[in-house]
Amino acid sequence: MSETTTGRVPVTITVNGQPCTREIEPRLLLVEFLRRELGLTGTHIGCDTSFCGACTVILDGDAVKSCTLLAVQADGSEVITVEGLEGEEGLHPLQQAFSEHHGLQCGYCTPGMLMSSLALLAENPDPGIEEIRKRLGGNVCRCTGYQNIIRAVQAAARALREE
């Protein structure tokens, strides 16, 4: 990237394994890059104030809030969104478990819940309830009361361990 830029800047972000290059305004948020530039609307904008976690994606291995990052900050990085979960064999074990254990009602928070859970299980394949609660603390659900979400994460952890 040039040292000083005034207008649009080029960025390349690898999203779900696909390198994507766009010329963007530096103030474009990562979540808007995903939704508007790439049409990946699975990542939701909830509170837009870094609170609710609906916009959570994986950036270079970490769960992050994409409403609180500029797309230029992710230049050269790898991003995984909820669209990247499903494989050729169907739903990801986390998606399957959320479905089976009623880990969602309206579904608005679900992409963020899934991505935070994905980061957690990558780090700890067998988390206890307390750790799951802690790691999902930055993801707000207004429907479920969280109990089924926690059950779903535990079930997904079991399924992934047996894979």
Place this chain on the structure above:
Amino acid sequence: MYPAPFRYHRPATLEDAMALLARLGDGARPLAGGQSLLPILKLRMDEPTDLVDIARIPGMRHIDGQGESIRIGALATHARIAVSEVASRFPIVQDCATGIADAQVRARGTIGGSVSTADPSCDWPTMLQVLDAEVACRGPRGERVVGIRDFFRDAYTTALEEGELVTEIRFRAPPAGSGGAYLGFKKAAPAYPAATVGVHLGLADGQVCRQARLVLGCAGPRPVQSREAEQELEGKDLNRDNLRRAAEAIISCSDPPSDSRGSAAFKRTMLHSLFMRAAEIAIRRARGETVKGGTLYV
């Protein structure tokens, strides 16, 4: 919500970043993890002309926890500090690092960013003042080291001069026979805390206070510290009456604002109860016990 338009720069080295910040002047801001700055920009509390992205500059991510002089690079994230040797050696550091916001914010936010933003609700400023930390700054005129009490001038206002960046946080390892705790209360993980308290106590004979450091956060424009309150404890028995007197002395110096996180009266009550708990945990840790601290939320 969008930030106002700005020019974006990504210098490769610290020297380039300092030169750029000095040249761009008043309207430029450094950007590290962005976890304080981005919300400020989106709310248009600040509208810089230029952002200088320092996040990829090498050599500022270290967390050196061995020996007597502890050094943490400005770009070390809360998440990495939370699992570092510094955190396991000094539980008060772990209390602070694990209590900041949520996992997503901790993965990106940096200690240098927290200190430089000087938001009255940020956790590091309060906790680091408990440890008498120092802030290493580099600018066009070289490096200088500022004591943490002199670093915070007002809410969102620090001793940093034009073109200067925080490069490292330093503190002396607290002596054996001492212990600290940092406690806070917030409504939910991603919320800013309503009240925070840091306590560090040096013990003689397991019960008499040799040295006390008491600091309150979210309780005024800067971290609140009171020598008078500390002297209520130093040289005295650490019984509940003396602790209560110290709590009352420091809380009388605080000025917590009434806002969405609670009324001033609620926050004072909360500060008192957090203080008593933090002191108890600090004493038990000084005696060698393993006790959980950190920020409480529902």
